[in-house]
Amino acid sequence: MHSSRRIRRLLIGLSAVLGVVGVADSASARDYISIVGSSTVYPFATVVAENFGKTTRYKTPKIESTGSGGGLKLFCAGVGVRYPDITNSSRAIKSSEVKNCKKNGVTEIIEVKIGYDGIAVANSKKGGKLDIARKDLFLALAKHVPDPGGAKGLVANPYKTWRDVNKSLPNVKIEVLGPPPTSGTRDAFVELALEGGCNEIDWIKAMKKTDKKRYKAVCHTVREDGAYVEAGENDNLIVQKLIANPNALGVFGFSFLDQNSDKVQGSKIDGVSPEFETIADGSYPVSRPLFFYVKKAHVGTIPGMKEYLAEFTSEKAWGEDGYLSDRGLIPMPATERRQFAQSAKKLQAMN
Amino acid sequence: METGTFPTQGGRKPLGIIQAGLAKRKAAETRFKTYGIVAIAAGLVFLAILFISIVGNAYTAFQQTQVKLDLYLDPDVIDPEGTRDLDVLSGANYAAIVRSGLQDQFPDVESRRDRRALNALVGRGATYDLRATVMAVPDLVGETLTVWVPADDDVDMLLKGNIDREAAEEGRRLSDQQLAWIDQLESRGRLAKRFNADFFTKGDSREPESAGIRGAVVGSFYTMLVTLLLSFPLGVAAAVYLEEFAPQNRFTDIIEVNINNLAAVPSIVFGLLGLAVFINFFGLPRSVPLVGGLVLTLMTLPTIIIASRATLKAVPPSIREAALGVGASQLQTVVLHVLPLAMPGMLTGAIIGMARALGETAPLLMIGMVAFIVDIPQGILDPATALPVQIFLWADSPERAFVERTSAATLVLLFFLIVMNALAVVLRKRFERRW
Numbered sequence: 001m002h003s004s005r006r007i008r009r010l011l012i013g014l015s016a017v018l019g020v021v022g023v024a025d026s027a028s029a030r031d032y033i034s035i036v037g038s039s040t041v042y043p044f045a046t047v048v049a050e051n052f053g054k055t056t057r058y059k060t061p062k063i064e065s066t067g068s069g070g071g072l073k074l075f076c077a078g079v080g081v082r083y084p085d086i087t088n089s090s091r092a093i094k095s096s097e098v099k100n101c102k103k104n105g106v107t108e109i110i111e112v113k114i115g116y117d118g119i120a121v122a123n124s125k126k127g128g129k130l131d132i133a134r135k136d137l138f139l140a141l142a143k144h145v146p147d148p149g150g151a152k153g154l155v156a157n158p159y160k161t162w163r164d165v166n167k168s169l170p171n172v173k174i175e176v177l178g179p180p181p182t183s184g185t186r187d188a189f190v191e192l193a194l195e196g197g198c199n200e201i202d203w204i205k206a207m208k209k210t211d212k213k214r215y216k217a218v219c220h221t222v223r224e225d226g227a228y229v230e231a232g233e234n235d236n237l238i239v240q241k242l243i244a245n246p247n248a249l250g251v252f253g254f255s256f257l258d259q260n261s262d263k264v265q266g267s268k269i270d271g272v273s274p275e276f277e278t279i280a281d282g283s284y285p286v287s288r289p290l291f292f293y294v295k296k297a298h299v300g301t302i303p304g305m306k307e308y309l310a311e312f313t314s315e316k317a318w319g320e321d322g323y324l325s326d327r328g329l330i331p332m333p334a335t336e337r338r339q340f341a342q343s344a345k346k347l348q349a350m351n
Numbered sequence: 352m353e354t355g356t357f358p359t360q361g362g363r364k365p366l367g368i369i370q371a372g373l374a375k376r377k378a379a380e381t382r383f384k385t386y387g388i389v390a391i392a393a394g395l396v397f398l399a400i401l402f403i404s405i406v407g408n409a410y411t412a413f414q415q416t417q418v419k420l421d422l423y424l425d426p427d428v429i430d431p432e433g434t435r436d437l438d439v440l441s442g443a444n445y446a447a448i449v450r451s452g453l454q455d456q457f458p459d460v461e462s463r464r465d466r467r468a469l470n471a472l473v474g475r476g477a478t479y480d481l482r483a484t485v486m487a488v489p490d491l492v493g494e495t496l497t498v499w500v501p502a503d504d505d506v507d508m509l510l511k512g513n514i515d516r517e518a519a520e521e522g523r524r525l526s527d528q529q530l531a532w533i534d535q536l537e538s539r540g541r542l543a544k545r546f547n548a549d550f551f552t553k554g555d556s557r558e559p560e561s562a563g564i565r566g567a568v569v570g571s572f573y574t575m576l577v578t579l580l581l582s583f584p585l586g587v588a589a590a591v592y593l594e595e596f597a598p599q600n601r602f603t604d605i606i607e608v609n610i611n612n613l614a615a616v617p618s619i620v621f622g623l624l625g626l627a628v629f630i631n632f633f634g635l636p637r638s639v640p641l642v643g644g645l646v647l648t649l650m651t652l653p654t655i656i657i658a659s660r661a662t663l664k665a666v667p668p669s670i671r672e673a674a675l676g677v678g679a680s681q682l683q684t685v686v687l688h689v690l691p692l693a694m695p696g697m698l699t700g701a702i703i704g705m706a707r708a709l710g711e712t713a714p715l716l717m718i719g720m721v722a723f724i725v726d727i728p729q730g731i732l733d734p735a736t737a738l739p740v741q742i743f744l745w746a747d748s749p750e751r752a753f754v755e756r757t758s759a760a761t762l763v764l765l766f767f768l769i770v771m772n773a774l775a776v777v778l779r780k781r782f783e784r785r786w
Contacts, residue, residue, distance in 0.1 A: 032726075032734065034637070034638075034734075039747075042723070043557070043748070043749060046557045046723040047557045049723065049725070050556055050557050050723075050725055051475070053725055053726065054478075054482065054725075055441070055442060055482070056441065056442065057437075057438060057441050059726055060724070060725035060726050062638060062722050062723070062724050062734045064638070064719050064721065064722040064723075065721065065722070065744075082634060082636065082637075125522070233747070234746060234747050235747070235749070236746065236747065236748075236749070236754070255749050258749075259524075259749045259750060259751060260751070261521075261522045261523075261524070262514065262518045262522040262523050262524065263522075265522075321467070323475075327557075327749075328749070
């Protein structure tokens, strides 16, 4: 029919337009840095990016918050303007990810450690300040715990109140608000706090060598009977819920504790309060290093890469009094800072 | 059956039966009406709660605490060589100028520690603003500007009552000394809450005091433009073909069923499709309004097609028959007679579809439009976010001052949605014809 031919022509025309746009764009260079990765590093990377964009002639980098794993996947997908230049990560890159990168031609990766992040277990200031051991956290939050009767074996977590777990803790129902399994904060909390507590029970620790799978299942599985409440990725929401419910504890990043220190307080873990200094010197046990990874092949192709690296690794950004520490990033010791700043400057790739 | 009387039942008079049941039936009706009223009232109460909480949180965001400073644009600091080269002006230490402007207010503050605390009262936004001003008019170097610069978000929160003055000093984000400085500045008339124009004229920022929604609004505009330009012609063409030309057979039936199904597909699926097709296959860049518009086109197309077909169906056959009867071709009939009559209804459908697309975040997540983007997009190939995405990002920021901005941005989004829906209603009221 006459008109259907016309519609067909219209469709062909439209797809041709799309095709042309696509080709035209992938051929031209990108003039801004594209960054993906961890939602924990996001609040720090964005501050650097904004400062970089507003104090140099370069465009402000674009930063997507995709999570560490998602970011590394995008990062490793290939070399070229279509792929991101930098990925932020709240954990070190895994060997499987390095392999995947290599397979796609991303061979030279520069690793930059930027500092530390503490994970706070906090409650409302209306409640008392707690001193919890990592072992208590494990016993209170794991799905299966050693038989409280003393027999060597696991039972479904029977503990209802903190006093059941440890006599020195208050007689308050166990109620912990924390991030869901998709979050890097949750991974780190489970790994550092729960597994840390797990390791204080000798026969479970011994299992690590004999039955690693079972060891992981025991130490990494969080109870699902309502004592641990998955409160979503939004840490602000957790803070608000803590204020409304002084008996509840919340698990979130140190920067949220820092911003809300008038309303919530961080519990001591193994006797150490989550403070700037204790996280920096490593005495606070639930802290982790943060990184970003740079695709060396893109330095020189994408404008401003070197300058962005210089900005991030400058003392005014990540130093003791730098603007990132105002945002809650815990700086590395001076020697470590110097070392990573040097390797970033020399564009030294990992091996 | 006898005529003239009602049949009797169990020897009772028919009127008695009716009256006996009447009270019960009336009660049932009253109950039913009450349920309806309760349902509507509950809906209204929730709407009121939503609006009150959003407006209650949002209205403070339209004001921003600012500090009046006399800034001497020292040539030795900005441009020691006097070249007025833009590269030099761009990299100059404007923070130092803002700092010295603030220290002029408190000349007796000496120690480094105290100076740091004092400097913290003015946000970094002031530095960025000053740089932009000097870059625009390099001749200002050497002069003294008296300007209102945004105060730090903590100061702003204090003046808006979101930081408790009475709280213990270690838990408060402002020290006693800083509170004293703030009070002094206020008494000198150099610290006040003023209209927050930055909120409407600036892009995103990690400094709450200089974060604005313009980047997101412009991004939404470009995305909607692409969506409208693609989905309206395509949707109308598809609807006209299916309704006026297509033969009725199994093939067109399958198409029809599929269009109806597509309208019910969750929006995140379109995002995944967009990622696979437009970004991975066609190689379009991530995070650009073009791709966002394409994805939202896929999402709105079914809505537009269904609405357009419904309005075409509503045009009475007599119009078509009259046109065909005087010798018009099928195409002439459709283009000259049916389409103009159906157009208002189609536009209404398109606007409703667009309003839904404007509020979407899920499909944009997959194609990288959920990102921190400071620069205002200049076209459909610049990276951009959209308004709902901006709300989502701010809601997740640690700084307390973003709470009110989140609500304010929500208010702006609601305003656009109401305007679009009102436009749809007006179009329908004015141009729709009933037969």
